Amino acid sequence: MFRPRTALAGAAAVAVLFTAACAPSGPPAGESAVSDATLTIATTTDVVNYNPLIGNSRSDYWITNLMYPHLLSIQPDGSKGPELAEKWGYVNDTTGFYEIKPGLTWSDGQPLTAKDVAYTLNAVKKDKPAGTLYGQLANFDSATAVSDTRVEVKLSHPDASLIPEVGFWGNVVPQHVFEPAGSVAKFANDGSKGGWVSAGPYVLTSVQRGQSYTMKRVDNYPLVPGGKGKAAEVVYRVYPDVNTEILALKNGDVDVIANSLPPAQVKQLQSTPDIKVAEVPGLGYSHMTYNMTKPDLAKKDVRLALAHAVDYDAIRRVVLQGQAVSTGSSQLMPVLSAYYDKSVTEYEYNPDLSRQLLTQAGYKPDGNGNFPLSFRLIYSLQDPVTTQWATIVKDGAAKAGVTIQLQGIERNTYLAMTDKGDFDIYAGNFAIMDDPATNMSLAYLPGGAINYSYVDDPALNALIDKARVTFQQPDQIPIMRDAAKLVRDNVYDNIMYTQNLYVAYRSAWSGFAVKPSELLSIVNPVSVASATKAG
Amino acid sequence: MSLALFVLKRLGRGVLTIWFAVTVTFLLLRLLPGDPALAIASPNMTAGTRAAILAEYGLDQSLPVQYVKYLGQLVQGNLGVSFSQGISVSDALLERLPWTLLLVASSLVVTVLVGIPLGVLAAAKSGGLADRFVQLVAVTGQSLFVPSVGILLLYVFGLRLGLFPIGGAYGEGVYGGQWYLSVISHAVLPCLSLVLVQLGQYVLTMRSTLIDALGEDYVTLARANGVPGRRVLWKHALRNALLPTTTLVGLQVCLYLVGGVILIETVYAYPGIGRGIYEAVVRLDFPVLQGAFLLLAAVVVVVNMITDIIYGVLDPRVKAAA
Numbered sequence: 001m002f003r004p005r006t007a008l009a010g011a012a013a014v015a016v017l018f019t020a021a022c023a024p025s026g027p028p029a030g031e032s033a034v035s036d037a038t039l040t041i042a043t044t045t046d047v048v049n050y051n052p053l054i055g056n057s058r059s060d061y062w063i064t065n066l067m068y069p070h071l072l073s074i075q076p077d078g079s080k081g082p083e084l085a086e087k088w089g090y091v092n093d094t095t096g097f098y099e100i101k102p103g104l105t106w107s108d109g110q111p112l113t114a115k116d117v118a119y120t121l122n123a124v125k126k127d128k129p130a131g132t133l134y135g136q137l138a139n140f141d142s143a144t145a146v147s148d149t150r151v152e153v154k155l156s157h158p159d160a161s162l163i164p165e166v167g168f169w170g171n172v173v174p175q176h177v178f179e180p181a182g183s184v185a186k187f188a189n190d191g192s193k194g195g196w197v198s199a200g201p202y203v204l205t206s207v208q209r210g211q212s213y214t215m216k217r218v219d220n221y222p223l224v225p226g227g228k229g230k231a232a233e234v235v236y237r238v239y240p241d242v243n244t245e246i247l248a249l250k251n252g253d254v255d256v257i258a259n260s261l262p263p264a265q266v267k268q269l270q271s272t273p274d275i276k277v278a279e280v281p282g283l284g285y286s287h288m289t290y291n292m293t294k295p296d297l298a299k300k301d302v303r304l305a306l307a308h309a310v311d312y313d314a315i316r317r318v319v320l321q322g323q324a325v326s327t328g329s330s331q332l333m334p335v336l337s338a339y340y341d342k343s344v345t346e347y348e349y350n351p352d353l354s355r356q357l358l359t360q361a362g363y364k365p366d367g368n369g370n371f372p373l374s375f376r377l378i379y380s381l382q383d384p385v386t387t388q389w390a391t392i393v394k395d396g397a398a399k400a401g402v403t404i405q406l407q408g409i410e411r412n413t414y415l416a417m418t419d420k421g422d423f424d425i426y427a428g429n430f431a432i433m434d435d436p437a438t439n440m441s442l443a444y445l446p447g448g449a450i451n452y453s454y455v456d457d458p459a460l461n462a463l464i465d466k467a468r469v470t471f472q473q474p475d476q477i478p479i480m481r482d483a484a485k486l487v488r489d490n491v492y493d494n495i496m497y498t499q500n501l502y503v504a505y506r507s508a509w510s511g512f513a514v515k516p517s518e519l520l521s522i523v524n525p526v527s528v529a530s531a532t533k534a535g
Numbered sequence: 536m537s538l539a540l541f542v543l544k545r546l547g548r549g550v551l552t553i554w555f556a557v558t559v560t561f562l563l564l565r566l567l568p569g570d571p572a573l574a575i576a577s578p579n580m581t582a583g584t585r586a587a588i589l590a591e592y593g594l595d596q597s598l599p600v601q602y603v604k605y606l607g608q609l610v611q612g613n614l615g616v617s618f619s620q621g622i623s624v625s626d627a628l629l630e631r632l633p634w635t636l637l638l639v640a641s642s643l644v645v646t647v648l649v650g651i652p653l654g655v656l657a658a659a660k661s662g663g664l665a666d667r668f669v670q671l672v673a674v675t676g677q678s679l680f681v682p683s684v685g686i687l688l689l690y691v692f693g694l695r696l697g698l699f700p701i702g703g704a705y706g707e708g709v710y711g712g713q714w715y716l717s718v719i720s721h722a723v724l725p726c727l728s729l730v731l732v733q734l735g736q737y738v739l740t741m742r743s744t745l746i747d748a749l750g751e752d753y754v755t756l757a758r759a760n761g762v763p764g765r766r767v768l769w770k771h772a773l774r775n776a777l778l779p780t781t782t783l784v785g786l787q788v789c790l791y792l793v794g795g796v797i798l799i800e801t802v803y804a805y806p807g808i809g810r811g812i813y814e815a816v817v818r819l820d821f822p823v824l825q826g827a828f829l830l831l832a833a834v835v836v837v838v839n840m841i842t843d844i845i846y847g848v849l850d851p852r853v854k855a856a857a
Contacts, residue, residue: 185587238709412567
């Protein structure tokens with residue numbers, strides 16, 4: 001006779017046995033226990049790709065960054081600073097260079113030289129991997145190691161942004177590991193052939209997909225005092241739900257949350273015992289672009305009317321709980337202190353002015369005061385902040401007599417619609433704006449990858465082109481300011497705010513070195529390697 | 536009809552069902568809005584990079600060509616390679632399946648062991664205080680929102696009382712027997728959450744079918760013949776009342792084994808297959824999704840077969856009809 005209890009107990013036993021296949025084996029006999037602390041960092045996603053030339057998710061970046069150094073990093077004032085490279089710049093308009101630190105080695109003992117740098121850049125140019133670095137190499141021709149520490153870069157066209165941008169976005173990978181594997185666009189670098197090799201402060205030693213990534217200290221990391229990381233191990237643990245992540249931090253299961261906190265959680269964690277919250281300057285901005293291929297939005301007065309119908313202060317105060325700052329409706333955010341232009345001011349919230357502008361443009365309101373204007377605004381439902389402020393934008397436009405239909409959509413659909421220009425108004429974020437000339441060429445030149453307004457203004461094009469071949473920053477700054485003012489005055493883009501980010505960690509830990517942006521924040525390699533635990 | 540013929544017929548029907556599911560999944564995924572290249576690479580990529588990505592994964596070919604190639608792979612037992620992770624789909628699914636299996640099996644065992652007696656109690660004391668109390672608990676359980684229950688349990692038993700760990704399937708740096716204990720302690724709260732939300736359905740199903748069974752003529756006859764009440768309840772009425780519950784177990788296995796525990800696995804940071812499917816959806820990872828739905832179809836077919844066989848064992852009339 002069928003006995004349900006027996007059958008179900010049997011099923012459970014099978015499940016337990018099946019799970020036993022996942023049981024990890026113990027450390028090899030004789031391996032000494034680590035003497036220093038383990039820094040446990042929470043992240044919300046698994047690593048998708050261990051090849052830093054391909055991967056583009058947050059976790060990919062954070063973990064591979066601890067193994068594959070960049071040539072340059074970014075300073076708190078938004079300027080580029082040294083990482084692997086001690087010096088960088090241009091010999092002439094079409095030749096750049098990097099001078100890297102001498103005496104560096106990979107964790108397997110092989111020297112890290114300029115040949116690794118040249119190999120990385122040439123291989124990316126040749127194999128075209130899908131990561132961010134390849135996009136920076138449009139004007140790159142070739143790289144040559146002229147000595148163990150110097151790389152010279154030939155450019156196909158003069159480009160003042162190439163050397164700093166490639167230095168900032170590109171990781172250097174070991175030639176002796178990547179070259180034998182073939183194309184860098186296809187190499188998974190998943191450690192299946194003898195593990196990983198690192199020139200950062202830590203090297204990945206164990207992966208439990210869906211659960212954790214364990215990294216051990218490398219004993220030669222000269223970028224921090226003492227020449228090696230303070231913590232013996234770094235463990236990244238995956239918590240897909242941010243609430244669970246926060247509970248784990250409070251409980252002491254993790255020491256740091258790598259992702260920036262949702263605005264609503266910041267104040268609560270600031271007053272939680274044993275938890276500290278660090279402010280990280282944002283390097284990105286939130287914006288709306290108006291699709292100028294649409295006849296109504298091609299008119300400057302209509303775009304200006306829409307820009308004046310947004311209550312920016314309410315968005316920053318209510319939705320972002322004061323954790324965002326105005327950029328003066330300019331791409332040149334306050335964090336980019338050398339470029340920031342205080343004289344450029346934010347669009348005033350004034351629905352009456354919007355009405356005047358629309359009337360001036362020839363539109364007539366109906367009996368209810370509504371103009372015959374209706375626009376479709378798209379945003380990603382995976383972005384909770386934009387989802388909230390989209391409603392404020394709609395309400396403000398209604399006061400100006402303009403109808404906005406909100407279309408919140410799943411992220412992949414949103415990306416596809418954005419790519420096809422299937423929107424009237426686009427609402428979204430620009431994650432990292434570290435180089436104004438590069439950003440503006442992407443956003444405002446015809447054919448630019450993120451030119452969502454489809455603007456093609458000869459005056460603006462000329463300014464951006466000029467900035468891209470102006471190699472001295474003092475000469476470039478006024479050009480960029482003129483370009484930003486042109487964008488602002490013609491509403492080619494509506495920059496709404498830059499969000500300051502907050503990350504939380506256990507107060508037993510200290511020594512973190514904060515850098516701007518969520519990518520670097522307190523989990524940049526130098527910061528992680530510098531972190532120490534009290535007691 | 537012999538049992539072997541019955542099983543063979545069912546197998547044939549199962550293969551057809553799986554082919555149908557595979558075909559529908561293949562087509563639906565390609566009808567989804569969105570561009571897998573955008574999900575794989577940076578949105579700032581050049582047109583050349585996009586074309587290279589689409590060519591790399593065969594997405595630049597016509598649908599019929601893609602379909603024939605996919606079926607050809609399947610016949611050879613090859614589920615393809617994950618777009619996003621670059622590993623085989625079989626590996627991507629199998630490394631996560633045991634965790635979901637553990638969670639679903641253990642919660643089902645507890646739910647059935649608790650739910651059936653509670654349902655019997657409610658039916659036996661129908662209209663009484665115990666019945667009302669059990670119904671109240673069952674209905675409340677059914678209306679719980681899984682993530683909220685999860686966070687509440689984590690807060691109380693994990694953070695406040697410190698009885699169970701917060702998130703994950705096991706602790707770091709534990710081996711041997713300690714590892715098994717760690718697995719158990721990590722599974723308790725997600726399992727409890729599943730039990731709480733499933734229990735009501737079992738209790739209420741058991742209660743209503745048992746009340747119906749207790750009104751049947753054969754029960755009246757058994758009582759008239761002097762069979763003790765407890766024996767009538769547990770031996771005569773319960774056996775027939777178990778049929779809908781058996782169906783429920785089959786449905787729950789199908790529902791939860793592939794994908795149904797997404798929310799639980801997300802809240803508890805549990806590395807199961809539901810989370811894998813969710814991540815595949817976010818990344819438009821067609822091969823992983825196709826593999827997961829193939830697995831789902833296979834599970835549904837197998838579980839239905841097992842349910843049919845159990846039906847035959849429980850109810851001789853079903854066997855006679857077959």
